Amino acid sequence: MQSTQTHPKFTWRFLALGVSTRNVIHITATTEREARDQSPVGCVMVFACRLPVQGVSHA
Template sequence: MAGSQHTQTHPKFTWRFLALSANTRNVISITATTEREARDQSPDGCVMVFAGRLPVEEVRHA
């Protein structure tokens, strides 16, 4: 099957982290495919503590 295209999509999740910095503590949510991708989008200067992964619901229009 040399001519077939890979069309499988990777599901996205909402990743929750406790973002700790010298001055603040915040719970942040980032939508991404993987935890690594979510951590790459996190704010600079924060220590990110994993808190959870939630599925992202697709919007379907009737």
């Protein structure tokens, strides 16, 4: 039997430090590990925060 429960997604914010660049990166993922796996290659990723993904409101 498969679980029907969905895992919440978050927006993970990192400071990406490269050899000559610094950027704030936002990645949508379920876990921090998943977000880090999607991060740019060759950057040191410094965790800044985790924000809930907001649903779209149709009024």
